[in-house]
Amino acid sequence: MTSDDTAPIARSIETRSALSPDQAEAVLDLLADAARNDGQQAVSEQGRLQLRGGAREGVSHLLLTVDDELVGYAQLEDTDPVEAPAAELVVHPSHRGHGHGRALGSALLAASGRRLRVWAHGGHSSARHLAQVLGLTLFRELRQMRRPLTGFGLPEPKLPEGVTVRTFVPGEDDAAWLAVNAEAFAHHPEQGSLTQRDLDDRQGEPWFDPRGFFLAEREGRLVGFHWTKVHAQEQLGEVYVLGVAPGAQGGGLGRALTVVGLRHLAAQELPTAMLYVDADNKAAVSVYERMGFTTYETDLMYRTET
Template identity: 85%
Template structure:
């Protein structure tokens, strides 16, 4: 959520809610997101949200296009796919059009569309987003940290895998079903990651950054028991601990630490000067593990929600 909220009216403003975007609309939204990212220093919409801009309609996903004077100046995405949690949203206003109440208009439209049962991400937790959340009557309940550490002049120890565990690269098409099952089990508590589908996996495999050589699978007796999917952000010089998961029955034996080291060593070998990852602040065990590995908090994303 990137905006301010002055509450001022804007006579020519209109909001169009759609289940899918035309290619031209998707390009216009991506252009808006790119400009917001340039000005704000971070993406205003998550990777999943950006992937959902293209292609056929996705069940439970709505796109809100805010235009003023015939120009696209704001965008919001609402996803209502979780059977338990309130619908989740992200929104952004073009940097050149902030201060006219567009953020408040989008937020009000999201509240109406969700039946006033809403969760909204504020990437970076900027003061303007916090103010907008307050104006909309939302309270903060989740903190997602981006942590980073240097990979230069770093001696990472050899990973010590548990007995009987081997590690190999992911094979597209061959490992999809098994990975989706273990991912769902490992992230059963995590609504975004744990609900990934084959279509979501296919979207990521089609991305320019996808490299199966950096997607590590841990197996024991032919069964997938954990994984570390890394991601390279070449332009930013960042290597990401993209997704790290251990099957519930294999947790507690040091596999997570070994997989973390496997991925970090791979990213260092790719010449990435810095590693990054995302972790929920209330996941004290994971935060502690990453801090022991030298990671420190770089920035924070906040999620706000209506009172329940």
């Protein structure tokens, strides 16, 4: 989420259930310009994937234009059966300071029935100001943590007895992975609700590499996984998704899978690894800190009062 000050100006906001290819490219160009200016993306990977491929249930796109020029974008996702709809928004850097952020935020509040959660990636002061203007309060803190992959070694992974690790086979492991992912992240609606379409979207991305997608099995049954990701341009390796089935938790499998993935990333001569973790997940933060990770930046989520 990025913000601006308010000033009277002519603008138009159009809400669509799906974007045309040209509209999707225009939004991606806007996001790229904003990312170069702000230092991080204003819309998450999931949100960027949802720009293409037609309509998706519960997803709306808000396009803010001035004189037919796209200068702002917001995405609203209303798929969680319990939580309020979630949103992300951005205004082009050269058009900030004219009230476009507030206009998009107000449109999101209206579309959600004033039940709204909004991400502010990077937690910039302008986004905090916009949240206050819209009457939103801080709800969630997501940390990006990093550690070097060079300079000190990674130990051999110590897998629990009877557990073996192999790599993901697209088309064969999809259903089993989706089932365990849903179990492992039942408390995490954004990750736990991934569908075959979401998995297909990611497998179609240039960064997807099954050689970095590790599955842990016991007696032929999937019990955990570590999906790594390489950000080639930034020379970053990511602990993209790490999950352990409920029945296999507490035996050291998560730590072992983390090491498996980090060793894979280090073997590609990447200098740094990153991951995301909720700040209130004290146990996970503590584990990652013991593995050499430190907080690099923070994303904040704001919401309407409940």
